[in-house]
Amino acid sequence: GQQVMQIPQYQHVQEGEDFTTYCNSSTTLSNIQWYKQRPGGHPVFLIQLVKSGEVKKQKRLTFQFGEAKKNSSLHITATQTTDVGTYFCAGPGYGNKLVFGAGTILRVKS
């Protein structure tokens, strides 16, 4: 069935360094969503991308949707300790279900 693969599984960066997580699908996606889950918290919606090649920015976060609408990325510039958490991508799956990637855990060393 539909799978959304996310890499890396885990990344530990020094505060101030950049961070990127990638999401890949085996099929074309109508849209892709990104969520952030702080340690001990619940997933919180960040953004939705719909158009091929779309790029959206939220302060230090840059989200991209691939031209073929099969991949997406989230890039954080100059990470801060407030960025720690798990970042999930999610896309439409078989049977009209939203399928989540396994998530990328981000840890930031200060």
Added chain:
Amino acid sequence: KAGVTQTPRYLIKTRGQQVTLSCSPISGHRSVSWYQQTPGQGLQFLFEYFSETQRNKGNFPGRFSGRQFSNSRSEMNVSTLELGDSALYLCASSPMRGVNEKLFFGSGTQLSVL
């Protein structure tokens, strides 16, 4: 507006018991989805309810069931609990159905099965 409310926050049960979890969606939201989150498996879709009807079901055994009431509140039930059912159960609501809808998650119910 109040967010998605899940009760209880924590539960400890023993194998073989059954459990009922509750979810109150954001006012006006008609779709409620349930997810199981474990460290090894990530977020796994359980089911979705809309207008009191189950619209979608994930790959879970029949021990997992749910329902939705006319006020959109939802409950999920797990019977004959197994150790592997220990997980964080997250409920998410959205105004309408569909994979284009963004989800609003509750804080979850942490279930431990001993």
